[in-house]
Amino acid sequence: ALCPSTLIERRKEGKDVVEKKCTSNRDNRTLERIVKQNPFKNVGEIHKEWTAAGVSASRTTTHRRMQDVGFSCRIPCVKPLLNNRQRQKRLAWAKDKKDWTAAEWSKVMFSDERSQSLEEEGRGTESTLLEVQCKVSTVSDGLGCHVICWCWSTVFSEVNAAVYQDVLEHFMLPAADQLYGDADFIFQQDLAPAHSAKATSTWFKDHGIPVLNWPANSPDLNPIENLWSIVKRKVRLCQTQQCRRAEGHYQSNLGSHNT
CATH class of the missing domain: 1.10.10 (Arc Repressor Mutant, subunit A)
Known part of the structure; x- marks a missing residue:
């Protein structure tokens, strides 16, 4: 130099x-x-x-x-790994729903689930499944729609079709009655084995609840996904090793992000 x-x-x-x-x-x-x-x-x-x-x-x-030469450090975008058939189904789904209004989306009850453990890595822990159901409603300021979390259930076990149907029976149905009353609604779920099981499909038919068609491997289409990274980051800050306390942490953090 x-x-x-x-x-x-x-x-x-x-x-x-x-x-x-x-x-x-x-x-x-x-x-x-x-x-x-x-x-x-x-x-x-x-x-x-x-x-x-x-x-x-x-x-x-x-x-x-x-x-x-034009290279710089970037955080890679994490997206589901899709094959051509799945891409085509996602595209068809998007085209089919692109003209839906906020009023139509407000009839959809979204659901999602996450497993969370607050124990240190490498130790045996109790598996906690946290499930949130949401609805989409219109807003008066003309800015579009927003997500309102309305239901929370915690299951300390693996979720099979029977456990999932029990969650639907004791958590989803009562909340649906409060939200919609006698009005029709559509339930959204992904294609997890417990959700797509024949027994679960029969449960929805017996209760007269239509299920939103959902493309495989498409968690990024679910509006609830926008909350998980925020909530999980805040839960880690609690630094507690009591799994049962996680429910309270999740509920309080989700509540703070309702808009």
């Missing part, structure tokens, strides 16, 4: 003051190829592979050259 005094003298003499880079264009193309081959590698791994290719450069130089 040129010292400041040398740079000043060269500028006075009208000479080029741009420092010569220690890597060539060929070296930079090699770096670009390495990054494109596996964009999930960190700077240290890329630097090691680049120098193994015969390039003499420091880790800092590696980072700078990555920026020079």
